[in-house]
Amino acid sequence: MSEKEAQEMLLELKEKAELMVDLAYSSIIYNNKELAEEVYELENLVDELNEELKKLAVKDAIKGELDVNEALAIIQLGDCSEAIADAASEIADVELREIELHPIIKESVLESDEVLIKVTVSPGSILVNKKLGEIKLASHTGMWIIAIKRGEKWIYNIDKNTIIKENDILFVRGTREGMEHFIKIAEGKEKEI
Amino acid sequence: MSEKEAQEMLLELKEKAELMVDLAYSSIIYNNKELAEEVYELENLVDELNEELKKLAVKDAIKGELDVNEALAIIQLGDCSEAIADAASEIADVELREIELHPIIKESVLESDEVLIKVTVSPGSILVNKKLGEIKLASHTGMWIIAIKRGEKWIYNIDKNTIIKENDILFVRGTREGMEHFIKIAEGKEKEI
Numbered sequence: 235m236s237e238k239e240a241q242e243m244l245l246e247l248k249e250k251a252e253l254m255v256d257l258a259y260s261s262i263i264y265n266n267k268e269l270a271e272e273v274y275e276l277e278n279l280v281d282e283l284n285e286e287l288k289k290l291a292v293k294d295a296i297k298g299e300l301d302v303n304e305a306l307a308i309i310q311l312g313d314c315s316e317a318i319a320d321a322a323s324e325i326a327d328v329e330l331r332e333i334e335l336h337p338i339i340k341e342s343v344l345e346s347d348e349v350l351i352k353v354t355v356s357p358g359s360i361l362v363n364k365k366l367g368e369i370k371l372a373s374h375t376g377m378w379i380i381a382i383k384r385g386e387k388w389i390y391n392i393d394k395n396t397i398i399k400e401n402d403i404l405f406v407r408g409t410r411e412g413m414e415h416f417i418k419i420a421e422g423k424e425k426e427i
Numbered sequence: 428m429s430e431k432e433a434q435e436m437l438l439e440l441k442e443k444a445e446l447m448v449d450l451a452y453s454s455i456i457y458n459n460k461e462l463a464e465e466v467y468e469l470e471n472l473v474d475e476l477n478e479e480l481k482k483l484a485v486k487d488a489i490k491g492e493l494d495v496n497e498a499l500a501i502i503q504l505g506d507c508s509e510a511i512a513d514a515a516s517e518i519a520d521v522e523l524r525e526i527e528l529h530p531i532i533k534e535s536v537l538e539s540d541e542v543l544i545k546v547t548v549s550p551g552s553i554l555v556n557k558k559l560g561e562i563k564l565a566s567h568t569g570m571w572i573i574a575i576k577r578g579e580k581w582i583y584n585i586d587k588n589t590i591i592k593e594n595d596i597l598f599v600r601g602t603r604e605g606m607e608h609f610i611k612i613a614e615g616k617e618k619e620i
Contacts, residue, residue, distance in 0.1 A: 324503060
Protein backbone atom coordinates (compact mmCIF):
# COMPACT_ATOMS: atom_id res chain seq x y z
CA MET A 235 0.00 0.00 0.00
CA SER A 236 1.37 3.39 -0.93
CA GLU A 237 -0.38 4.96 2.07
CA LYS A 238 1.93 2.94 4.28
CA GLU A 239 4.90 4.13 2.26
CA ALA A 240 3.90 7.78 2.53
CA GLN A 241 3.49 7.37 6.29
CA GLU A 242 6.92 5.78 6.68
CA MET A 243 8.56 8.37 4.48
CA LEU A 244 7.01 11.26 6.37
CA LEU A 245 8.18 9.79 9.68
CA GLU A 246 11.68 9.21 8.34
CA LEU A 247 11.84 12.78 7.03
CA LYS A 248 10.74 14.19 10.37
CA GLU A 249 13.23 12.12 12.35
CA LYS A 250 16.12 12.84 9.99
CA ALA A 251 15.44 16.58 10.07
CA GLU A 252 15.39 16.60 13.88
CA LEU A 253 18.56 14.49 14.07
CA MET A 254 20.23 16.98 11.73
CA VAL A 255 19.43 19.88 14.08
CA ASP A 256 20.94 17.97 17.03
CA LEU A 257 24.03 16.98 15.06
CA ALA A 258 24.49 20.50 13.73
CA TYR A 259 24.47 22.05 17.21
CA SER A 260 26.78 19.26 18.46
CA SER A 261 29.20 20.01 15.63
CA ILE A 262 29.42 23.62 16.79
CA ILE A 263 29.71 22.87 20.50
CA TYR A 264 32.38 20.21 20.02
CA ASN A 265 34.16 21.80 17.02
CA ASN A 266 33.48 18.61 15.14
CA LYS A 267 33.65 18.86 11.36
CA GLU A 268 32.70 15.21 10.83
CA LEU A 269 29.36 15.79 12.49
CA ALA A 270 28.85 18.88 10.36
CA GLU A 271 29.67 16.89 7.23
CA GLU A 272 27.19 14.22 8.23
CA VAL A 273 24.54 16.93 8.38
CA TYR A 274 25.34 17.73 4.74
CA GLU A 275 25.08 14.05 3.78
CA LEU A 276 21.74 13.78 5.51
CA GLU A 277 20.49 16.88 3.72
CA ASN A 278 20.87 15.12 0.37
CA LEU A 279 18.98 12.14 1.72
CA VAL A 280 16.20 14.37 3.04
CA ASP A 281 15.88 16.16 -0.31
CA GLU A 282 15.55 12.81 -2.12
CA LEU A 283 13.04 11.46 0.39
CA ASN A 284 10.93 14.57 0.10
CA GLU A 285 10.91 14.39 -3.71
CA GLU A 286 9.70 10.78 -3.51
CA LEU A 287 7.11 11.64 -0.89
CA LYS A 288 5.65 14.44 -2.99
CA LYS A 289 5.42 12.24 -6.08
CA LEU A 290 3.71 9.57 -4.03
CA ALA A 291 1.21 12.05 -2.58
CA VAL A 292 0.21 13.22 -6.06
CA LYS A 293 0.02 9.66 -7.40
CA ASP A 294 -2.20 8.65 -4.47
CA ALA A 295 -4.41 11.64 -5.17
CA ILE A 296 -4.74 10.58 -8.83
CA LYS A 297 -5.65 7.06 -7.73
CA GLY A 298 -8.25 8.51 -5.37
CA GLU A 299 -6.55 7.14 -2.24
CA LEU A 300 -6.03 10.66 -0.88
CA ASP A 301 -8.21 13.66 -1.44
CA VAL A 302 -6.67 16.84 -2.81
CA ASN A 303 -6.34 18.56 0.57
CA GLU A 304 -4.76 15.53 2.17
CA ALA A 305 -2.21 15.26 -0.62
CA LEU A 306 -1.39 18.95 -0.27
CA ALA A 307 -1.07 18.61 3.52
CA ILE A 308 1.42 15.76 3.12
CA ILE A 309 3.40 17.82 0.63
CA GLN A 310 3.42 20.74 3.06
CA LEU A 311 4.61 18.56 5.97
CA GLY A 312 7.37 17.09 3.81
CA ASP A 313 8.49 20.56 2.75
CA CYS A 314 8.54 21.68 6.39
CA SER A 315 10.88 18.85 7.30
CA GLU A 316 13.07 19.81 4.35
CA ALA A 317 13.08 23.43 5.55
CA ILE A 318 14.18 22.30 9.02
CA ALA A 319 16.88 20.14 7.40
CA ASP A 320 18.07 23.14 5.37
CA ALA A 321 18.28 25.24 8.54
CA ALA A 322 20.33 22.48 10.18
CA SER A 323 22.74 22.57 7.23
CA GLU A 324 23.12 26.31 7.68
CA ILE A 325 23.97 25.70 11.33
CA ALA A 326 26.53 23.06 10.34
CA ASP A 327 27.91 25.53 7.82
CA VAL A 328 29.01 27.79 10.70
CA GLU A 329 31.23 24.91 11.86
CA LEU A 330 32.47 24.02 8.38
CA ARG A 331 33.54 27.58 7.63
CA GLU A 332 35.91 27.21 10.58
CA ILE A 333 34.52 30.17 12.42
CA GLU A 334 35.56 29.88 16.03
CA LEU A 335 32.59 31.11 18.02
CA HIS A 336 32.99 33.03 21.21
CA PRO A 337 33.07 30.40 24.01
CA ILE A 338 30.18 32.26 25.59
CA ILE A 339 28.00 31.50 22.57
CA LYS A 340 28.79 27.78 22.74
CA GLU A 341 28.11 27.76 26.44
CA SER A 342 24.73 29.32 25.84
CA VAL A 343 23.65 26.16 24.02
CA LEU A 344 24.99 24.04 26.88
CA GLU A 345 23.24 26.17 29.49
CA SER A 346 19.84 25.19 28.23
CA ASP A 347 17.65 22.79 30.24
CA GLU A 348 18.27 20.43 27.36
CA VAL A 349 21.97 19.67 26.95
CA LEU A 350 24.21 18.04 24.35
CA ILE A 351 27.16 16.16 25.79
CA LYS A 352 30.02 14.01 24.52
CA VAL A 353 31.24 11.15 26.68
CA THR A 354 33.53 8.14 26.19
CA VAL A 355 32.37 4.70 27.39
CA SER A 356 35.02 3.27 29.69
CA PRO A 357 35.70 -0.49 29.66
CA GLY A 358 34.29 -0.76 33.20
CA SER A 359 30.94 0.81 32.32
CA ILE A 360 27.78 -1.25 32.67
CA LEU A 361 26.80 0.05 29.23
CA VAL A 362 29.42 -2.09 27.48
CA ASN A 363 27.91 -4.71 25.15
CA LYS A 364 24.37 -3.73 26.13
CA LYS A 365 21.58 -3.32 23.63
CA LEU A 366 19.80 0.01 24.02
CA GLY A 367 16.31 -1.52 23.96
CA GLU A 368 17.28 -3.88 26.77
CA ILE A 369 18.58 -1.27 29.23
CA LYS A 370 15.93 1.40 28.43
CA LEU A 371 18.60 4.04 28.76
CA ALA A 372 16.48 6.93 27.52
CA SER A 373 13.55 6.38 29.85
CA HIS A 374 15.74 5.63 32.87
CA THR A 375 18.19 8.50 32.49
CA GLY A 376 16.40 11.10 30.36
CA MET A 377 19.37 10.99 27.96
CA TRP A 378 19.21 10.02 24.26
CA ILE A 379 22.18 8.91 22.22
CA ILE A 380 22.07 10.75 18.90
CA ALA A 381 25.38 9.56 17.43
CA ILE A 382 28.25 7.20 18.26
CA LYS A 383 31.83 7.45 17.10
CA ARG A 384 33.43 3.97 17.15
CA GLY A 385 37.07 4.12 16.12
CA GLU A 386 36.98 5.73 12.68
CA LYS A 387 33.32 4.85 12.13
CA TRP A 388 30.26 6.96 12.86
CA ILE A 389 26.87 5.51 13.73
CA TYR A 390 23.83 7.78 13.34
CA ASN A 391 20.90 5.44 12.99
CA ILE A 392 20.64 4.66 16.68
CA ASP A 393 17.73 2.48 17.72
CA LYS A 394 16.74 -0.16 20.29
CA ASN A 395 19.01 -2.72 18.60
CA THR A 396 22.14 -0.58 18.82
CA ILE A 397 24.79 -2.22 21.03
CA ILE A 398 27.21 0.00 22.97
CA LYS A 399 30.89 -0.98 22.90
CA GLU A 400 33.77 0.04 25.13
CA ASN A 401 35.58 3.20 24.03
CA ASP A 402 32.54 4.35 22.03
CA ILE A 403 32.30 8.13 22.01
CA LEU A 404 28.65 8.95 22.62
CA PHE A 405 26.96 12.20 21.58
CA VAL A 406 23.99 12.49 23.87
CA ARG A 407 21.03 14.84 24.17
CA GLY A 408 19.03 15.10 27.37
CA THR A 409 18.16 16.87 30.56
CA ARG A 410 20.64 18.90 32.58
CA GLU A 411 19.58 16.85 35.65
CA GLY A 412 20.26 13.54 33.94
CA MET A 413 23.65 14.58 32.61
CA GLU A 414 25.89 13.90 35.61
CA HIS A 415 24.32 10.54 36.38
CA PHE A 416 24.73 9.53 32.74
CA ILE A 417 28.39 10.57 32.66
CA LYS A 418 29.07 8.47 35.77
CA ILE A 419 27.39 5.45 34.17
CA ALA A 420 29.45 5.84 30.99
CA GLU A 421 32.65 6.29 32.98
CA GLY A 422 31.93 3.17 35.04
CA LYS A 423 31.67 5.08 38.33
CA GLU A 424 27.98 4.32 38.74
CA LYS A 425 26.82 0.73 38.33
CA GLU A 426 23.07 1.24 38.24
CA ILE A 427 21.11 2.86 35.45
CA MET B 428 27.57 43.21 28.88
CA SER B 429 25.96 42.81 25.51
CA GLU B 430 27.82 39.51 24.96
CA LYS B 431 25.74 38.07 27.73
CA GLU B 432 22.62 39.42 26.11
CA ALA B 433 23.48 37.93 22.71
CA GLN B 434 24.13 34.58 24.35
CA GLU B 435 20.80 34.59 26.18
CA MET B 436 18.92 35.71 23.10
CA LEU B 437 20.46 33.00 20.94
CA LEU B 438 19.54 30.36 23.52
CA GLU B 439 16.00 31.66 23.82
CA LEU B 440 15.61 31.67 20.04
CA LYS B 441 16.86 28.08 19.78
CA GLU B 442 14.57 26.83 22.54
CA LYS B 443 11.51 28.67 21.25
CA ALA B 444 12.04 27.35 17.73
CA GLU B 445 12.30 23.77 19.00
CA LEU B 446 9.26 24.19 21.24
CA MET B 447 7.34 25.46 18.20
CA VAL B 448 8.16 22.29 16.24
CA ASP B 449 6.91 20.11 19.12
CA LEU B 450 3.75 22.17 19.57
CA ALA B 451 3.07 22.18 15.83
CA TYR B 452 3.22 18.39 15.58
CA SER B 453 1.12 18.08 18.75
CA SER B 454 -1.48 20.37 17.22
CA ILE B 455 -1.81 18.03 14.24
CA ILE B 456 -1.83 14.80 16.22
CA TYR B 457 -4.42 16.06 18.72
CA ASN B 458 -6.43 18.23 16.30
CA ASN B 459 -5.75 21.13 18.61
CA LYS B 460 -6.16 24.58 17.11
CA GLU B 461 -5.09 26.37 20.29
CA LEU B 462 -1.67 24.75 20.11
CA ALA B 463 -1.42 25.72 16.46
CA GLU B 464 -2.35 29.31 17.31
CA GLU B 465 0.31 29.38 20.02
CA VAL B 466 2.84 28.43 17.36
CA TYR B 467 1.78 31.53 15.41
CA GLU B 468 2.15 33.69 18.53
CA LEU B 469 5.60 32.31 19.16
CA GLU B 470 6.60 32.97 15.58
CA ASN B 471 6.10 36.70 16.10
CA LEU B 472 8.20 36.55 19.25
CA VAL B 473 10.96 34.66 17.44
CA ASP B 474 10.99 37.20 14.60
CA GLU B 475 11.35 40.05 17.10
CA LEU B 476 14.06 38.27 19.09
CA ASN B 477 16.02 37.56 15.94
CA GLU B 478 15.80 41.19 14.80
CA GLU B 479 17.18 42.31 18.17
CA LEU B 480 19.89 39.65 18.11
CA LYS B 481 21.10 40.72 14.68
CA LYS B 482 21.24 44.39 15.67
CA LEU B 483 23.19 43.47 18.77
CA ALA B 484 25.67 41.36 16.80
CA VAL B 485 26.40 44.24 14.44
CA LYS B 486 26.65 46.74 17.31
CA ASP B 487 29.09 44.44 19.12
CA ALA B 488 31.14 44.15 15.94
CA ILE B 489 31.27 47.96 15.66
CA LYS B 490 32.41 48.18 19.28
CA GLY B 491 35.10 45.57 18.57
CA GLU B 492 33.62 43.06 21.04
CA LEU B 493 33.04 40.54 18.25
CA ASP B 494 35.08 40.11 15.09
CA VAL B 495 33.31 40.24 11.74
CA ASN B 496 33.10 36.46 11.30
CA GLU B 497 31.76 35.94 14.80
CA ALA B 498 29.07 38.54 14.25
CA LEU B 499 28.10 36.91 10.96
CA ALA B 500 28.03 33.47 12.59
CA ILE B 501 25.64 34.73 15.27
CA ILE B 502 23.42 36.26 12.61
CA GLN B 503 23.43 32.98 10.71
CA LEU B 504 22.52 30.96 13.82
CA GLY B 505 19.70 33.38 14.62
CA ASP B 506 18.39 33.13 11.07
CA CYS B 507 18.49 29.32 11.27
CA SER B 508 16.32 29.36 14.38
CA GLU B 509 13.93 31.69 12.60
CA ALA B 510 13.84 29.31 9.61
CA ILE B 511 12.99 26.41 11.93
CA ALA B 512 10.30 28.57 13.56
CA ASP B 513 8.87 29.38 10.11
CA ALA B 514 8.75 25.68 9.25
CA ALA B 515 6.91 25.01 12.52
CA SER B 516 4.33 27.64 11.57
CA GLU B 517 3.81 25.92 8.23
CA ILE B 518 3.22 22.67 10.11
CA ALA B 519 0.71 24.40 12.39
CA ASP B 520 -0.91 25.85 9.29
CA VAL B 521 -1.95 22.32 8.24
CA GLU B 522 -3.97 22.14 11.46
CA LEU B 523 -5.37 25.66 11.17
CA ARG B 524 -6.64 25.09 7.65
CA GLU B 525 -8.81 22.33 9.15
CA ILE B 526 -7.42 19.64 6.92
CA GLU B 527 -8.23 16.31 8.48
CA LEU B 528 -5.20 14.15 7.85
CA HIS B 529 -5.51 10.46 7.18
CA PRO B 530 -5.32 8.77 10.61
CA ILE B 531 -2.43 6.75 9.25
CA ILE B 532 -0.38 9.92 8.79
CA LYS B 533 -1.01 11.02 12.36
CA GLU B 534 -0.09 7.59 13.63
CA SER B 535 3.16 7.75 11.75
CA VAL B 536 4.26 10.59 14.02
CA LEU B 537 3.19 8.60 17.06
CA GLU B 538 5.00 5.48 15.86
CA SER B 539 8.36 7.14 16.14
CA ASP B 540 10.76 6.18 18.94
CA GLU B 541 10.06 9.67 20.19
CA VAL B 542 6.39 10.17 20.98
CA LEU B 543 4.07 13.08 21.75
CA ILE B 544 1.29 12.26 24.20
CA LYS B 545 -1.55 14.07 25.94
CA VAL B 546 -2.51 12.98 29.43
CA THR B 547 -4.69 14.38 32.23
CA VAL B 548 -3.32 14.48 35.79
CA SER B 549 -5.77 12.71 38.06
CA PRO B 550 -6.30 14.00 41.62
CA GLY B 551 -4.66 10.84 43.01
CA SER B 552 -1.45 11.26 41.03
CA ILE B 553 1.83 11.77 42.90
CA LEU B 554 2.54 14.59 40.43
CA VAL B 555 -0.09 16.86 42.01
CA ASN B 556 1.40 20.00 43.59
CA LYS B 557 4.93 18.89 42.79
CA LYS B 558 7.56 21.22 41.38
CA LEU B 559 9.21 19.77 38.27
CA GLY B 560 12.76 20.49 39.48
CA GLU B 561 12.05 18.64 42.71
CA ILE B 562 10.80 15.38 41.19
CA LYS B 563 13.29 15.31 38.27
CA LEU B 564 10.53 13.99 36.06
CA ALA B 565 12.44 14.23 32.80
CA SER B 566 15.52 12.37 33.93
CA HIS B 567 13.55 9.70 35.80
CA THR B 568 10.97 8.98 33.14
CA GLY B 569 12.51 10.16 29.87
CA MET B 570 9.41 12.31 29.32
CA TRP B 571 9.39 16.12 28.95
CA ILE B 572 6.35 18.31 29.47
CA ILE B 573 6.19 20.79 26.60
CA ALA B 574 2.85 22.43 27.42
CA ILE B 575 0.14 22.35 30.07
CA LYS B 576 -3.53 23.20 29.67
CA ARG B 577 -4.96 24.28 33.02
CA GLY B 578 -8.65 25.07 32.77
CA GLU B 579 -8.84 27.74 30.07
CA LYS B 580 -5.19 28.71 30.50
CA TRP B 581 -2.18 27.41 28.57
CA ILE B 582 1.33 27.24 30.01
CA TYR B 583 4.21 26.94 27.58
CA ASN B 584 7.22 28.20 29.49
CA ILE B 585 7.74 25.01 31.46
CA ASP B 586 10.81 24.92 33.70
CA LYS B 587 12.05 23.47 36.98
CA ASN B 588 9.80 25.84 38.94
CA THR B 589 6.60 24.78 37.19
CA ILE B 590 4.15 23.15 39.62
CA ILE B 591 1.76 20.47 38.37
CA LYS B 592 -1.87 20.71 39.49
CA GLU B 593 -4.65 18.16 39.47
CA ASN B 594 -6.65 18.01 36.24
CA ASP B 595 -3.79 19.62 34.30
CA ILE B 596 -3.72 18.36 30.73
CA LEU B 597 -0.08 17.64 29.96
CA PHE B 598 1.41 17.57 26.44
CA VAL B 599 4.50 15.45 26.79
CA ARG B 600 7.36 14.47 24.52
CA GLY B 601 9.55 11.47 25.23
CA THR B 602 10.51 7.89 24.60
CA ARG B 603 8.09 5.20 23.54
CA GLU B 604 9.43 3.09 26.45
CA GLY B 605 8.77 5.80 29.01
CA MET B 606 5.26 6.55 27.78
CA GLU B 607 3.24 3.87 29.58
CA HIS B 608 4.99 4.38 32.91
CA PHE B 609 4.41 8.14 32.63
CA ILE B 610 0.70 7.69 31.85
CA LYS B 611 0.31 5.46 34.92
CA ILE B 612 2.01 8.08 37.11
CA ALA B 613 -0.24 10.84 35.78
CA GLU B 614 -3.34 8.69 36.22
CA GLY B 615 -2.35 7.87 39.80
CA LYS B 616 -1.99 4.13 39.14
CA GLU B 617 1.75 4.15 39.76
CA LYS B 618 3.03 5.83 42.92
CA GLU B 619 6.76 5.89 42.18
CA ILE B 620 8.46 8.03 39.57
